[in-house]
Amino acid sequence: MDLEPGRPVFLEELVQAPSQYVEKTVRVTGTLHSYNPTTDRAELVDNQYLLIIDTQLLGIQQYHNGQTYQFIGTIASTSGNKVAQPENLFDDAQFSLEIVLKARVLKLADGLDMAVYRKSVDALRQLTQSTE
Numbered sequence: 001m002d003l004e005p006g007r008p009v010f011l012e013e014l015v016q017a018p019s020q021y022v023e024k025t026v027r028v029t030g031t032l033h034s035y036n037p038t039t040d041r042a043e044l045v046d047n048q049y050l051l052i053i054d055t056q057l058l059g060i061q062q063y064h065n066g067q068t069y070q071f072i073g074t075i076a077s078t079s080g081n082k083v084a085q086p087e088n089l090f091d092d093a094q095f096s097l098e099i100v101l102k103a104r105v106l107k108l109a110d111g112l113d114m115a116v117y118r119k120s121v122d123a124l125r126q127l128t129q130s131t132e
Contacts, residue, residue, distance in 0.1 A: 006072035006105070008121045011049035014075070018096040021075040028053075028101060029070045029109060029117060034087045035063040042103075043086050044069065046114070050086055050095040054102045061106055068110050073103035 006027030014021055014028070030046035040056040042063060053071055055061070063069075076099065083097045 003104075008124070010118070010121070011044065011046040011051050012094075014051055014099065015049045015094050015096050018075075018099040019077075022077045022099060023074065025072070025074050026101070027070055027072045029068065029112065029114070031068055032063055032065050034065060036087070039084075042071075044071065045093075048090070048092045048094050050089075050093050052083065052086065052095070052097075052100045054100050055106075057102065057104045058106050067108060068112050068114075070105075070107040070109045071101060071103040072105035072107075073101045075099050076102050 004025040006025050009021065009026040009028060011028060011030055014026070028044060028051060030044040030049075030051070033043040033045045033050060035042045035055075040054060042053040042055050044051045044053055053073070054076075055063075057073075078098055078100055083100065085097070086093065086095055
């Protein structure tokens with residue numbers, strides 16, 4: 001099985017068009033909202049958007065709510081599987097229960113300036129579109 005590099009994707013893109021990313025390898029960045037070691041499930045937020053992450057493939061890790069993380073993995077459809085609602089939802093949370101990220105790489109990204117990160121991802125996308 002060849003592994004693809006994780007294409008940077010923002011959480012709002014995944015939430016707004018979840019089926020478009022099924023079976024794609026992506027890299028997502030956000031703040032850890034919650035982690036449940038019993039279910040190997042993390043919830044990552046960026047602004048009001050929330051993504052459910054399956055951390056089973058990552059093994060034992062230390063997770064700290066409120067820290068910034070990057071996950072690389074494959075987006076899987078949850079069709080046919082019952083997915084629990086996110087825990088401790090905040091008022092304006094937007095999320096999708098149609099997909100889950102099956103993470104295979106984790107990186108602590110505390111100190112990352114998300115505004116600069118967004119600009120760099122947008123610039124990278126423009127560059128790759130112009131060279132295709």
